Structures are given as C-alpha cells and as structure tokens.
Amino acid sequence: MGALFLLMVLLGAAEYAYHEKNLRSIPIRIHVNGTRGKSSVTRLIAAGLREGGIRTFAKTTGTLPRMIIHDGTEYPVYRQSKPNIIEQVRIIAFAARNRAEALVIECMAIQPYLQSLCELKLVRSTHGVITNVREDHLDMMGPGERDVALALLGTTPPGRELFTCERDYSPEFETVCRERGARLVVVSDAEMRSVSDRDLREFRYVEHRDNVALALKVCRAVGVPDDVALRGMKKAEPDAGAMSDLKLDFFGRRIHFVNGFAANDPESTGMIWRMALEKHPDVQRRIMIINSRIDRPDRSRQIGEALASWERADRYVLIGSGSYFLVRYAVKAGIDARLFTNAEDLETEVIFEEVLKYCKKSTLVMGIGNIAGPGLELITYFRNRSEDMPV
Numbered sequence: 001m002g003a004l005f006l007l008m009v010l011l012g013a014a015e016y017a018y019h020e021k022n023l024r025s026i027p028i029r030i031h032v033n034g035t036r037g038k039s040s041v042t043r044l045i046a047a048g049l050r051e052g053g054i055r056t057f058a059k060t061t062g063t064l065p066r067m068i069i070h071d072g073t074e075y076p077v078y079r080q081s082k083p084n085i086i087e088q089v090r091i092i093a094f095a096a097r098n099r100a101e102a103l104v105i106e107c108m109a110i111q112p113y114l115q116s117l118c119e120l121k122l123v124r125s126t127h128g129v130i131t132n133v134r135e136d137h138l139d140m141m142g143p144g145e146r147d148v149a150l151a152l153l154g155t156t157p158p159g160r161e162l163f164t165c166e167r168d169y170s171p172e173f174e175t176v177c178r179e180r181g182a183r184l185v186v187v188s189d190a191e192m193r194s195v196s197d198r199d200l201r202e203f204r205y206v207e208h209r210d211n212v213a214l215a216l217k218v219c220r221a222v223g224v225p226d227d228v229a230l231r232g233m234k235k236a237e238p239d240a241g242a243m244s245d246l247k248l249d250f251f252g253r254r255i256h257f258v259n260g261f262a263a264n265d266p267e268s269t270g271m272i273w274r275m276a277l278e279k280h281p282d283v284q285r286r287i288m289i290i291n292s293r294i295d296r297p298d299r300s301r302q303i304g305e306a307l308a309s310w311e312r313a314d315r316y317v318l319i320g321s322g323s324y325f326l327v328r329y330a331v332k333a334g335i336d337a338r339l340f341t342n343a344e345d346l347e348t349e350v351i352f353e354e355v356l357k358y359c360k361k362s363t364l365v366m367g368i369g370n371i372a373g374p375g376l377e378l379i380t381y382f383r384n385r386s387e388d389m390p391v
Helices: 002-025 038-051 087-097 112-123 145-155 170-180 189-193 197-201 209-222 226-233 266-279 297-307 323-333 348-357 374-384
Strands: 028-033 056-060 066-068 074-076 102-106 127-130 161-164 183-186 244-250 253-259 285-292 315-320 340-342 362-368
Touching: 002 087, 028 038, 028 112, 028 145, 038 056, 038 102, 038 209, 038 226, 056 087, 087 102, 087 112, 112 145, 127 145, 127 209, 145 170, 161 170, 161 209, 170 183, 189 209, 197 209, 209 226, 244 374, 253 266, 253 374, 266 297, 266 362, 285 297, 285 323, 285 348, 285 374, 297 323, 315 323, 315 348, 315 374, 323 340, 348 374, 362 374
Parallel strands: 028 102, 028 127, 056 102, 127 161, 161 183, 253 362, 285 315, 285 362, 315 340
Antiparallel strands: 056 066, 066 074, 244 253
16 A cells, blocks of 8 residues: 555656646746636637737637637537546646647636636746636635635736736735735726727627737737737637627517627626617617526526616526526516516527517517526527528
8 A cells, every 4th residue: 555655646746747847848828817708818818929929829618618729720628527627737738749839728716725726736827817806606706706806816826927907806916916926917097998999899709898908918918019919819719608799680570689698797797788788779679588507596696686776678588497596586676577488498499489479670689697508509599590690
C-alpha cells in the first residue's frame, strides 16, 4: 500500500510539472469570469487578438462548450461525463501543443473555492477579467449579490491585472486586488462611449457595449490597437446563446423573436426586456416565453418576483420544468394567474403552435429564463424559420 501511494504521488507530481511547463509555453493567458457575458467577452478578446496577428486559442463554456483555434475554426469540447474543472488542464495542454501565443479561457467553476483553485493552480493568468456581478447561482455563491462578487474575485490573478466593467462593488474589488498584489483596471465611461452605436450595428448579432469596451481594453493591454481589435471582433462567430432579434413572416403575421434565454438573472433579463420593448414599440401583442429548470428554484423565484416590476407581457408561456415555483411568486407579486400558459414537456413544434395562438398581425416574442434544453431548441426552431436564415 505504501509503495502504491508513493507511486500515485510521484505520478501526480509529474503530471502537475507537465502542466506547469504547458503554462509557461503560453505567454498570454486571459481568464474570463463574471455573471453575464463571459462567453461573449471570451470570443471578442480572442477575435481581437487574432486580428492583431497573435496566434490565439480560446475556450468557452457557454451554451455549448467550444474550442476556438488560431484561425477561428470551432470544435465542440468532448466530455465523457459532467463538466469538471480538470477539463481546463486538457485545454491548456492542447493550446500548448499547438504553439499558442495566447489562450483566452472562460472560467467554468461555480463553487467559490473552485473558482479560486482554477486561477491559482490551473490557469495562473497573465490577465484576469470579471465582466460583471449579478444575482445568480445564489445557492452556491450566495446568499447575496455581494457574496457573488467575492466568489468571482477568487479568479483575481496575483501580481497581475484584473479588468472589469463592474462598478457596484468597488471596495470589494479593490480589497481583493490589494491582498493579491493585483492592479485593478476598470473600463471608464469615456471608453464605454467610444464604442459607437454604428459599431454595435455592424455586429451580426446583438452585442452589448460594455462587453465590447471591456474586450477592447484587454486587447489594448496586450498591444493590439482598438481599430484592429474591433475589426476582428465584428468577424467573430457569436455564442449559440448570444442575444439575437429574428424576424419571421408567418402567414401574414409579423413576429419579432428576441433570444434573451442566456440572460437568466433578473437585472440582465429586465434590461433586455426593456430594450426589446423600446425597439418594437408598435407591436400589437407581447409574449414572453419563460424556460424554467426544476433544479434552479432560486432562479425561478427571482424571475417570478421580478416579473411584476417589469412592463407587463400580454401572455407568459411556460416551458422547461419546475415553473410552478415561478408562477407562485409571480402571482404573489401581482401578476394575473390567467396570463400564464403551461407548455412544459411539450415538443418544440407544439410550443411554437402554442405561441402562435396568441400572436396578432405584429407580435414581439421574447425568450428568457434558461437556455438549456427547450430554450436552445426553440431558438433553433425560430431561426430556421426567420428571414435571417440563408436560403
């Protein structure tokens, strides 16, 4: 037994030494964390660096886990079982074998101690990024939003730079950076304004100004000029769950479908709902599709409570599982129970038919809650029938 234990220790030490060698071979390592926009910012930074002539690899763990190689080609990340942070070791080894000059990698940990472990032992980034702090995964990072901020700050790189757009938790960010000897770099209002409305319109999907401004600041720190980085970002493929606004003409009914499934915290979801209403003020009917997960009761409660504070939809179509939690809190907050339609466990085409029942000549349909399962399937269903789908 003693000899076996010693052998296991030696093998573990050799494996970690190999991992450290791989890390040293990649001079630029960018670790992206945050509540919303991690996948988008990872893709934007990688695209900006590629355009600047840096041999860049990226890995996202958003809607669908993807490895993006140096020429922008994407491959699915193969998993034998459930997601595990050790996957990052395999990704780093792949990038090192392929002579990566830069690796942009999205944090895949949720548990606070695992987020810190990912940075301190697995990635050891040269540049840390935290997009923002929102109320999400409170069951693991909560109970409050400040606790989420402290959990995310576990990926602060010691002795390096931490980039962020977050303003609400400045004292916490400054304290943790001071403790780890890191320099805090916050995107300024002027840098946010420098991303013009015209720039945003030139993306093939709906991208957020703060995501672009944050990615530009990171690229600038690495040595890529803004105009070069932005040119590359506009070519980038979006995450499968990226916000989109699709147009359908279905037998004389004009339908605008806004994909907001990936924004599953109340603050981000409410913001996207307001954006959709402002963009389509003249529609005759407004329908919200809410995808719930029975293993996320806290998220269902948050969305249910928030519904009453948002401008009302004319109909709420419920898909996924565990929507009972959401309806209970929504009704308690003041939403009329008769406005809900239960479409749980229905096939995608049947959900589509349920939505059509409530559509008028011009209708806004927006999906929120969660992108997993029926959310992603419904996005594909609408996209395949939209005017944006190439013939």
